[in-house]
Amino acid sequence: MKSTLSLLAFLLLCVNALAQTFTLSGTVKDNTGQPIPFATVVIKNTSKGSPANSDGQYTLTLPTGNYDLLFKAIGYRQETRQISLKANQTIDIQLQPEAYQLQNVVVKAGAEDPAYGIIRKAIRKRKTYQNEVKSYTCDTYIKGLQRLLAAPKKFMGRNVDDFAKQMGLDSNRKGILYLSESESKLSYLRPNQYHEEMVSSKVSGSNRAFSFNRASDLSVNFYDNLQNWEGLSNRPLVSPIADNALSFYNYKYMGETIENGETINRIQVTPKRRYEPAFEGYIYIIEDSWRIHSIDVFLTKSSGINLLDTITVKQQFIPVEKQAWMPSSVKFEFRGGFFGFKFGGYYVAVYKNYNIDPPFNKKTFAEVMKVTAGVNKKDSTYWQQARPIPLTDEEKTDYQKKAVLAQKRESKPYLDSLDRKFNKVSVPRFLLSGINIRNRYQKTYFSTQGVLGSMLYNTVEGFAINYGATYTRQIDSLNNKYLRLGGRIRYGFSNHLLHGSVNAVIPVKSFTIGVNVGSDVVDLNNMEPLTPSISTFSSLFYRNNFQKLYDKHFAAISVSHRLAGGLTATASAEYADRRWLDNTSFYSFFYRDRQYTSNNPFVPAMEGVPLFERNQSFKIGARLSYNFSNRYVTYPTGRYYLPSEYPTLTLNYTKGLKNVLGSDVDFDLLSASLTKQDISLGLYGKLSFYVGAGKFLNNNRLYYIDYKHFLGTQTRVFDNSVNSFLLLDFYRNSTPNQYAEGHIEQNFGGIVLSKIPLIRKLKLQELVQVNYLHTPALKNYTEVGLGVRYLNFTFMYGRTLNGGGRESSAFRFGVKL
Incomplete structure (x- = not known):
């Protein structure tokens, strides 16, 4: 028995020794002693590794063993270190600028630069490498940081210092606005399908929030002809090796170097013309295979980008299974400014543990993103071991300082203090912006319109007030469902008619029920082509009363339900008592000699001619809408369907039922x-x-x-x-x-x-x-x-x-x- 126990103990010690891991750390600097931000440390012939942080510091956690480590950075000569890892080690590395040799290259006056021949070969191989990998999975780590670099003391009459204190900025209104990290399992299926499952998430200053980081959003593939960066650029950006790239770029051969037995050509790319949607910088092409080795390019305002002054993209590739080359990291760095605010930051993604061409069920990709409830609950010990990019001192301070702020922000006393500050009722607010009363702790919100904003004019009512209020309460935090109640009072000072209505939106399981009861003055055209404010302006300033109105007393109900994926259905019913209204007011600021038209658009010169007699209607309707897609994201608060890349098909059927509740109408309308x-x-x-x-x-x-x-x-x-x-x-x-x-x-x-x-x-x-x-x-x-x-x-x-x-x-x- 003792010998058996001794054997088990020995085996456990062996297993523990085999499973033991150590930390390799250090700093990557250049030949002047300055740190190289986001230099890459990778184990040779694998996709395992990590970039350094913005201070050049790196950390790798590895099992005991012997390793060949590659230290790389775009524009620097690669360094190799063979290590035997048996304990925690520190290795500082100095990288020399890469010396690209112009070997055997003679460019005669007027002759074509050798870069063009290399680029043409890369263009011919573009589709091969674009379709080289049918599918893959990998582990991703994403880190995002946004920093306020400068800000005015006041903006639109408000003190920016108050905002700065809430965000944890310094006394000069500078510092980190947003810092987050996330880990995900990423799956890809050609041509453009992603499924991403977030493993962990950390957001500085919030214990409850989830990172906005998404690996598919940082995906950039220069083997695609065009880069569609929605919101950042009005036009798609042309890749330096697109089929038509020679029409957009000038190329210059900058030399070659040898790395891991491969000859790497450095090509400078510049737009042929300013203000073209093209990149500027360097692309590195591998000799003979003519694939991309790495990318270091940037865009400026002259490229047509929005919001930002500059954005830099750096991407590195490594060989993985079956000699396919896949991205090991990509970094976006940006700077911009508006109205005296200046900001900058970066997003960096690290990819590792690739599995090339695994079998997939296509249904997997209906769910684009999955975030479960526990991913933001990982403790500091987990992150110390998991994060591949070490935190800088500034980032460590930001996490610590804002953790204290987060506890304060989420406490009831703090939330109540904010509510007391912002829920103040004053005469100016009552008249201009309305009353806004919020209870952050109980997640309720009550608001009213500003009195002046609810004033209007039309020739039917004269000057009128259409004053509304809404109440919202979160009734299901898990599925992010809200109860919404509203009410409205309308009075015309010329026709002396009072109208009022109440409405509600009530979520019941997977259904949404809408109820609306009351009376109103309604546009004859149910598409409502003219807003009350435009109608008021047109009438008072130009004496053009384009809007035509009638009186409606009603009770309506609707039920909506998502049947499956992109297929939704709505059923509705409405009873209404409808009455014609005449003009009662003929006032305007200008053009007093111009005649207003009547409220009947078909006899504009004749007042008092009704367009229809008083009637009652009972209508039922059914609506089906399908967007040919079932793509969605899943958060702890529920499932959210994404906009479809396909058109939306809608079918509508409306039936007017005669003699139901005294209804006078009898019709059937089918539309699509x-x-x-x-x-x-x-x-x-x-x-x-x-x-x-x-x-x-x-x-x-x-x-x-x-x-x-x-x-x-x-x-x-x-x-x-x-x-x-x-x-x-x-x-x-x-x-x-x-x-x-x-x-x-x-x-x-x-x-x-x-x-x-x-x-x-x-x-x-x-x-x-x-x-x-x-x-x-x-x-x-x-x-x-x-x-x-x-x-x-x-x-x-x-x-x-x-x-x-x-x-x-x-x-x-x-x-x-």
């Missing part, structure tokens, strides 16, 4: 639409479209307000939704029969205007629109529009090509918030 916005067309911009058609299967009895209406425009300001018209009358072309409409918008993203001096600095995007409508009465109505978009502002010139005998043209202005 197909729409998609921002379809990428590469360098030619983005395409958006909307196609819709419908028919009244039965129109035995319906009123004008039951017609099919369209999103027209008669004012200078227009709703720049994809299904809006530029010049169509708000009311006169609605139909009780069949219809077909189509809209197409091409956004060229600055392909022409970016080449014009001075104007290109505005980063304007050229727009072309074509809108079409067919009804039995209108026949074929067509209009075209030409314009530009600046940020969220759109300026268009529209002209009808076939306006049903009413050709016209006008300028339009739109804002999309």
Whole structure:
């Protein structure tokens, strides 16, 4: 028995010895003694390794054994160290600048630079390496840091110092705004499917938040012709080895060097023309195989990027299984500023433990991202062992300082103190911004409109107030569900009519129930093409009362449910008592000699002619919507479906039921639409479209307000939704029969205007629109529009090509918030 126990003890000691790990650490510096930020330390012939931090410090945790270590950095000569790891070791490394030799290269005057021959070979091999790996899995580590470099003392009348204190910045309003780390298991399936499962997450200053880091967001593949960086650039960026790269880049051969038996060519790339969507910097190409060894490029404002002044991309590749080369790390570093604020930072991703071409079930990739509840609960001991990039002293201080702030921020006394500060009620707030009362601890929020903002004018009510309030309460924190209640009171000072309504949005399991009961003054066009504020301005300043209104007392209910993936269904029912209203006010600031039109759009010169008699309606509706996708992300708060890359198909059916609750209507309307916005067309911009058609299967009895209406425009300001018209009358072309409409918008993203001096600095995007409508009465109505978009502002010139005998043209202005 004793001998058995001794044997077991011996085996346990052996297992423990074999499993023992040690730490290898040190600093990577250049030949002047300065640290090399994010230099790479990797075990030879593997994907195991780590970059150093921004101070050049690295840490590797490895089992006992012998290793060949490679110390690398773009632009520096690789160093190799053979070590026998039996205890914790410190190895400091000094890297020499890489000496790229111009061997056997003679460039005659007027001759082509040798770089062009290398790039052509790389371009010919581009598709081979783009499709070299069908699938893979790997472990990823991502670290993100955003720093405020400068800030004004005040911004829009508010003291920035208060914000700085809350964010843990120093007295000069400088410091780390955001610091996070995360680990994930990443799976990839060609051509562009990702599944990522977050293993751990740490956010400085919050014990509950999850990192925004996502490996697929940092994925950059220069074997793709174009890099689509949404939000950062209006146009896709051209890769230095794209099929058409020679039209965008100049190349210069900078020499070659030998690394691990491979000849590496260094090629300088510069845009042929300023303000092209092209990179600048260096690309390193391996001789004979003509694959990318590494990338060190940057973009500036002249490349057309938004928000940022500069962004640098550094990517390194390593050989893994089957001689496939995969990214070992990628780093994005950026700087920018606006309104006196200056900021900078970086995101770095480390990839290791690749498994090339594993079998996958395609259903796996329906879930793009998975974050479970425990990933942000890892302690400091875990992170000390897990993080491949050591923290700098500044980052350590930030974690420690903001951990104290996080405990304070999440406490009830602190949250109550914030509420007392921001929940103050004052006369200016009551009039301008409204009352806002928040209970952060109980997660409730009550708000009202500002009184002045709720004032309006129309010729039906005269000056009126439409005052609303909302109440929100989180009722399910796990699934992020909220109960929402609202109410509204409306009074016209000219017609002396009081209206009011209450509404609620109630989540019940996987269903969402909506209820709305009360009375209101409603637009004749249920598409609501004209906002109350634009109608008020048009009436008071130009004496144009385009908006036409009626009185509605109603009770409505709807139930929505996601049936599966991108398929959602909604059922609804509404009872309404509808009454015609006349004009009662004829006031304006200007143009007093101009006559207002009547509230009947079909007899504008005759007051007191009702468009319809008082009636009651009971309608039921069903709606199915499918976006041909089931992609989603999973968080501890629930599942969230992502926008689809495919068009959305919608089917609608509405039935008016006669004699139900005294209803007067009897009709059936069936309609369908197909729409998609921002379809990428590469360098030619983005395409958006909307196609819709419908028919009244039965129109035995319906009123004008039951017609099919369209999103027209008669004012200078227009709703720049994809299904809006530029010049169509708000009311006169609605139909009780069949219809077909189509809209197409091409956004060229600055392909022409970016080449014009001075104007290109505005980063304007050229727009072309074509809108079409067919009804039995209108026949074929067509209009075209030409314009530009600046940020969220759109300026268009529209002209009808076939306006049903009413050709016209006008300028339009739109804002999309």
